[in-house]
Amino acid sequence: MTAATPQRRPIGVTAKVIAILEAFTGMPPGDGGLTLTEICRRAGLPLATGHRLVGELTAGGFLERSADGAYRIGLRLWRIATRTPVAAGLRELALPHMEDLYAATQENVQLAVLREGRALYIERLRGPRSVPIVTRVGAELPLHATGVGKVLLAFADPARQEEIIAAGLPAHTAHTITDPDRLRTELAEVRRQGYALTREEMTLGSCSVAAPVRDGRCRVIAAISLVARSGATDPRRLAPTVLTAARALSRDIATAWPDIP
Amino acid sequence: MTAATPQRRPIGVTAKVIAILEAFTGMPPGDGGLTLTEICRRAGLPLATGHRLVGELTAGGFLERSADGAYRIGLRLWRIATRTPVAAGLRELALPHMEDLYAATQENVQLAVLREGRALYIERLRGPRSVPIVTRVGAELPLHATGVGKVLLAFADPARQEEIIAAGLPAHTAHTITDPDRLRTELAEVRRQGYALTREEMTLGSCSVAAPVRDGRCRVIAAISLVARSGATDPRRLAPTVLTAARALSRDIATAWPDIP
Known part of the structure; x- marks a missing residue:
């Protein structure tokens, strides 16, 4: 060697x-x-x-x-x-809202962006009493098996979506959605309801709820999620909380970057 | 050009x-x-x-x-x-304790290390109801005018301390300690009491209290601080809180990195 x-x-x-x-x-x-x-x-x-x-x-x-x-x-x-826009700007704006989510729920809070067909985790706050999570800052996880990933995929442009679906949907647990048509239906549902849910699709024992974060032109630029112990919590009940934080963050982004190209 | x-x-x-x-x-x-x-x-x-x-x-x-x-x-x-040890390891271990400090006090929480004679800020949580702070992640501030800086300087080796003092102690406000002998007395006090205080020495209207973070061999590798509005809070009253979090973090570091060189 x-x-x-x-x-x-x-x-x-x-x-x-x-x-x-x-x-x-x-x-x-x-x-x-x-x-x-x-x-x-x-x-x-x-x-x-x-x-x-x-x-x-x-x-x-x-x-x-x-x-x-x-x-x-x-x-x-x-x-x-630290001068990367997503690390400096987005993370800086997101952190107070992530702290709010953490304070309100005591669950794991995550922020991710789409990068090369995967969800890149920009920040996370760990709930010490919540379920252990596999992500860390800088980690990349598959889009089809994570809450933030489903949001990022659902709002990506259709050609990009099909490209990512065509690249394969490997199973991470027995609950991962591996069938392209089932995933397409799920993504339509994410767009309709405005948030994504996962139930043990990436890790057994964990469920999540994720919502889109938008820039001043209403484009989805990130996703924010809560990851909780499955069984203990119905992730759907956490959706309004995540949606509220995601909208507050989106408003801050529009104010901070009014001239975003 | x-x-x-x-x-x-x-x-x-x-x-x-x-x-x-x-x-x-x-x-x-x-x-x-x-x-x-x-x-x-x-x-x-x-x-x-x-x-x-x-x-x-x-x-x-x-x-x-x-x-x-x-x-x-x-x-x-x-x-x-994100794979930098201080960013990945230290920050990851520190974040839960920083969240605890934030939850307990609602003040700004900061984590810094010594780098090239200045305090490099690794992480911060902003208290939305606390005083606005000048630091951001990746920023560097002078040691003699900040709480984390005084801690890092007080526990640096004596030759390094004198080198940094000799490089000059510029005033940032009328309260900055600019006299070498007064700073030496202050640093001795930091070592004696185990924490550092600042009162409007970097920014008018802000005070801070900082405590050392140690590795498994009891070496000071970082400092953690609370920055609050001066007048509203006596920073000395926050010292036990910061010391408690710093000790809990130091214990986690010793457990996580038992074989640190």
Whole structure:
């Protein structure tokens, strides 16, 4: 596992830098970092090239090397990333409403956007007395099996919807909707009622209710959800609460970004 | 404002990529992004080089170009940054305790770490009925004028402390401690009592109380604070609350990362 790996191909320095940094996604938080060899293997780079670029990224503060020799993503990169519009703007506007939802229900609260056919989780507040949840900030989950995902899919343009449905609907539990026609019916229902429900479709024991978050032009740009223990709570009873918070957040977005392109 | 700028000097591609991405820090959230010319000017790069590298970063998802032609930091970079230990690990562990503090006090709650002689804000929860605060996630504020900063400085090693004091103590209000000896006395008091107070030292109308967050080896790795309206609240009365949350978080950190190097 040194220089020669199947992924290796001639690419520019920028693409190599991106590949090195990408090697760190998918790692669990708080873990031991990556060695130089692991970075090169994941990035598909020869060790010599990797060594030089990792050194430059470390000198620039994009990577940090700890006493045990492992590399981790550096605070300088993190600081830049806080300027991502969705992280800085949307998250900043959403957090007070997410706190309201949490205070009112004591359940898990999540905020997600559509990214490359999946639901990307931007923020979450965990209810300590609620059901444990599989998401974390930065995680991506399938659209058809999650509440936020169903909302994002239901309000995506029809061509995009069909593309995502055509890419396959894998089962995550026995309750996941895997039949395209059943999912189409469900998405129509989401548009009709204005919110989405899931019942143990992603994780056994969890149910959720999700509502669309809109910009000043009424386009759905995100989804907000409550995830609760199934059985203990009927998710449908939480729908008005989530809808109220989603509408309040949408109003704040319209006020904050009146000139959104 | 095209090719020739005073900052330009021969640097490697990695350093140029870092300079381009760094151009986006310091921008207010939710704003209009940067044009190619602005990026090149801030990064000190010729337009041709900048054009090529910005194109490569956009192709790789590290930058995103909107309909109005402005560039913003992309979600792919943001996703990588969520793997920063301090963002993923520390923030994840801290959030429930920050929510507790917020629920108990309805005041602003902040979490910061020491970075390059300043307090870097990792997370904050805003109290909607509390005083407006100047920090945002990713912002850096001076150590000597903030509650979290005084805690981080008080528990930094003495050589580092003197270095930071020697770098100067600019006044942010008439109440900022600008005299080195008075600050040294204050830091000794912070170590003695185990928490820091500020009274309108960074912003008129705001006071704060901050407590140290420790790892499993009892080293101070972060600080947590409440920021309240001065006059309305005596920050000293909030100290036991902040200390309780800081200790609970420190215990969680020791449990989560028993083998921290």
